[in-house]
Amino acid sequence: MxxxxxxxxxxxxxxxxxxxxxxxxxxxxxxxxxxxxxxxxxxxxxxxxxxxxxxxxxxxxxxxxxxxxxxxxxxxxxxxxxxxxxxEDAPFVAVEMFVEGSSQDQVISFRTHVEDFVIVDKEHPIRLTIDASSKEPAPYVLVRANLEALIIRSVFYDLIGLGVEKEVDGVRHFGVWSSGEFFDFGVMDELFEA
Missing domain, CATH: 3.10.540.10 (duf1285 like domain)
Structure with a gap:
């Protein structure tokens, strides 16, 4: 949600x-x-x-x-x-996302299943991995001191809805902005290949 x-x-x-x-x-x-x-x-x-x-x-x-x-x-x-x-994967699960602002000025935060809150910024980045065989994405946010939360699927879909393109060295990348930082999910053509 x-x-x-x-x-x-x-x-x-x-x-x-x-x-x-x-x-x-x-x-x-x-x-x-x-x-x-x-x-x-x-x-x-x-x-x-x-x-x-x-x-x-x-x-x-x-x-x-x-x-x-x-x-x-x-x-x-x-x-x-x-x-x-x-x-099995990550010690926390991000179950809710909050958004304030828009575009480069937006701030994204998450609530975990154990009631920890984290604001996405340089010290608390989002990262995305793609399973090599299944091609399934797995998004994570750093909660504290090497401890991440897996972002649940429904919240990840909402996060993708905030995504934008950004050109990096002449290549189109896809990611989200939060706290003035761009969190790069990868190259557009690779992420959204047919």
Missing amino acids: TSSASTDGLNAIIAQIKDKKHPPVHLWNPEFCGDLDMKIARDGTWYYLGSPIGRKPLVKLFSSVIRYDDDGKYYLVTPVEKIGITV
Whole structure:
């Protein structure tokens, strides 16, 4: 669902982002305590021992202490322990988009399934990958510290609706503007080939 946020709406999102304090997991360096049978599915559902975790406050708590390390693995981190978990795709799912302004002046923001908000800017870019075999697009937005959200299909369609062409070195590219930055999804002819 795409919402057209007023200036008050964008200011509310900015205030919520500033007020939301995540634990400083990037500063903690506890001992590795092993892997836990915990998984985040591609749709954002958290599982423990093969069963979905139905308590949203518990999922939000776990999501506040997740970290992605240079070894390519995800961990739940506290000051005293570091536990490995499995993430099928991305730890977050962007389920709602807000747009203020238009063209190069527009600002795009997302809400994740765990109530994190992110404004798309230079520090929180959108990227698009295309599966080599299926040709299916997978769009992501950086939420915080190496942690991305997969943008759900319906929201991605709305995002594509905001897309524009931009010439880069004589080649037509397709992407979106947010916070004064152009986020390039790729070459027009390759993205929209027949």
